[in-house]
Amino acid sequence: MRVLLAGASGVLGRRILRQLVARGHTVVGLVRSRTAEATVRSLGGEPRTADLFDSKAVAQAADGCEMIIRAATAIPTKVRTGPADWAMNDRIRREGTRSLVAAATQVGARAFLQESVVWAVGTLDGRPFDEDAPPAGDPILASALDGERIAREAGSAHGFDTLALRCGGFYSADGWHTRILAESIARGRPVLIGQQSPVWSLIHTDDAASAFVTAVEAPKTGVWHIVDDRPAPLADFLGEMARRLGARPPRRMPRWLARMFLGRYGTRILTSSFSTSNARFRRDFPWRPSFSTYVEGMEQVATAWRSEGFPPRRS
Numbered sequence: 001m002r003v004l005l006a007g008a009s010g011v012l013g014r015r016i017l018r019q020l021v022a023r024g025h026t027v028v029g030l031v032r033s034r035t036a037e038a039t040v041r042s043l044g045g046e047p048r049t050a051d052l053f054d055s056k057a058v059a060q061a062a063d064g065c066e067m068i069i070r071a072a073t074a075i076p077t078k079v080r081t082g083p084a085d086w087a088m089n090d091r092i093r094r095e096g097t098r099s100l101v102a103a104a105t106q107v108g109a110r111a112f113l114q115e116s117v118v119w120a121v122g123t124l125d126g127r128p129f130d131e132d133a134p135p136a137g138d139p140i141l142a143s144a145l146d147g148e149r150i151a152r153e154a155g156s157a158h159g160f161d162t163l164a165l166r167c168g169g170f171y172s173a174d175g176w177h178t179r180i181l182a183e184s185i186a187r188g189r190p191v192l193i194g195q196q197s198p199v200w201s202l203i204h205t206d207d208a209a210s211a212f213v214t215a216v217e218a219p220k221t222g223v224w225h226i227v228d229d230r231p232a233p234l235a236d237f238l239g240e241m242a243r244r245l246g247a248r249p250p251r252r253m254p255r256w257l258a259r260m261f262l263g264r265y266g267t268r269i270l271t272s273s274f275s276t277s278n279a280r281f282r283r284d285f286p287w288r289p290s291f292s293t294y295v296e297g298m299e300q301v302a303t304a305w306r307s308e309g310f311p312p313r314r315s
């Protein structure tokens with residue numbers, strides 16, 4: 001199968017690319033720089049230069065593709081963020097999706113896969129929710145659901161399947177968010193807020209990628225939650241990370257201090273629960289996560305970090 005992958009050089013995209021190529025598919029990876037081009041080529045993909053906001057170039061890159069995947073992002077890589085930091089990410093989720101579904105329409109693709117996040121829906125107070133839960137109502141997450149809707153409407157108007165794969169909290173040895181948490185823990189900085197322990201549905205990024213690959217091979221229209229087998233208290237996940245790093249258990253900070261250092265959004269995500277299940281995806285597709293919980297996943301992450309010498313010891 002010929003697949004167009006937007007975000008091919010990213011943390012998620014590199015894994016989707018590698019796994020698709022290993023299964024004999026041809027992957028056209030959108031790139032914007034020489035570095036991304038070299039990454040895509042080194043993983044066995046065919047790089048095509050196109051910015052998501054250049055719909056003509058995107059459609060040209062999609063020529064001959066049966067499947068189109070949006071796994072591009074501009075999630076801010078800094079600790080304290082405000083609404084302006086999320087503007088580019090919102091554009092990618094809305095305008096970027098429009099460009100890609102226009103390309104899907106033009107080239108007659110069979111299916112469009114949209115990466116999304118589980119915490120865009122649900123109550124975020126710890127009660128478990130499923131794919132039918134109402135929007136969480138956070139303005140920063142509205143674009144995730146808009147992207148799903150843009151894809152769904154285009155698919156039903158032009159006759160291609162649309163798959164919204166809402167992923168749980170990613171962790172991986174190379175993911176920016178995992179690494180910043182590990183560095184903070186290794187340096188003894190507080191990472192937990194208040195006395196509560198939110199519960200998160202996590203997914204190792206390798207397993208998120210394998211869900212995309214499974215879905216590409218048997219596409220059908222719908223929305224699915226891509227998470228591992230058991231939601232976990234954030235304190236347990238970070239505690240396991242600390243143990244694997246040989247660091248002291250994660251420290252806590254009061255909410256007012258978190259607001260000062262992490263801002264409103266960072267504080268909100270670290271105090272919100274999103275507890276959901278992969279039951280629907282496992283019912284509809286032949287998939288299971290290779291890391292059933294964060295315990296197995298962190299073992300792999302910690303092994304990779306040890307061989308890399310991460311996090312660096314402070315001199």
Ligand SMILES: NC(=O)c1ccc[n+]([C@@H]2O[C@H](COP(=O)([O-])OP(=O)(O)OC[C@H]3O[C@@H](n4cnc5c(N)ncnc54)[C@H](OP(=O)(O)O)[C@@H]3O)[C@@H](O)[C@H]2O)c1
Nearest residue numbers: 007008009010011012032036051052072073115168169170
């Ligand atoms: N569930 C979670 O916990 C979680 C966490 C983080 C991200 N995500 C999601 O996972 C997906 C991928 O994230 P990631 O961590 O792989 O991000 P990443 O490593 O930062 O990669 C971002 C990718 O998007 C591409 N991109 C950005 N702007 C683009 C544009 N205007 N045109 C074309 N390509 C563009 C980048 O290409 P260049 O190399 O050209 O910059 C890169 O390939 C996103 O959909 C994001 O929402 C989920």
